[in-house]
Amino acid sequence: MQEQVDERGQEQDRERRGLLRIGLAEVYNPSMVPTLNPGDQLVVQYGAAVRPGDVVVLRHPFRQDLLIVKRVVERREGGWWVMGDNPLVENDSREFGTVPEEFVVARAWVRLRRPPGAGQRSPVALLSWLASALRPLRAAPVAAPASRLSRRLRAR
Template sequence: MENKRSKTKWLLGIIVLVLLIGGVLRWGVLQPYLIPSPSMEPGMAPGDHILVNRLAYRLWAPTRRDVVVFAFPKDLKRTFVKRVIAVEGETVELRDNKVFVNGDPIDEPYVKAGDYPPYGPEVVPEGKVFVLGDNRRESEDSREWGLLPKEYLLGKAWLVYYPFSRFRLIP
């Protein structure tokens, strides 16, 4: 009888530990977000659910091509998802439907084709990043509201987990 009680206590302890670790990961490290608009098409569509690593930018700096979730600079209660195009010290320019960083065109296989207006050149100052949506025609981004302060970054998008047919890692 005593052996059965100890096994039950041990099992309950394991269950509580798993739930506790899952809760810490869920609220501290990985957090789900919903893609509400077409600004990140074709890679992420409205209704896609993504997981975001909330520790990413506490541990290292954002780099070009990172897909980031951040507090919208004009309304900090809203969150946006965009791609980092240029980081501190880089010069960014949009012309001829291409993005140039430090004078060189960058390869962007993730961008939805379409025309978009020229921008820049602009040097990204310390503490900021330049972000764009992958669907440049349908994106409210750094072209409209300016460079993004790095302290507004909430995390790095990691995975599309729902709908299951779109399940994949985010490059």
């Protein structure tokens, strides 16, 4: 039996059965460094409730076929304001504005680091990797945008 897929790419049959919609996503670019590195895997929940501080997978507003990973900063008129954790990469709401709610595909739960390369298979390297490979992604505190800071704080 072939399962039907809705416009968001989610399986309707699983949704009807009430099963958790969990999947894996891979990080390909450095926009979320140091939280996430290229090659990291994310355990995600499709259709989960989102709140500021969460790491989410979403459709790029200008290219809906492209999925990106960002941190939710706040809700604004028209959707969510999202940013990467890497301040040097501006492929986020600073570039494309707010992201409509329907573009948010999934919320990340856990980060899985890729195993060390073949040349780094020493016991110490493997133990170090094991200690950091599986890490829950908790909602991080989000700094207030500069427009919300008092003039006294901005003047310093």
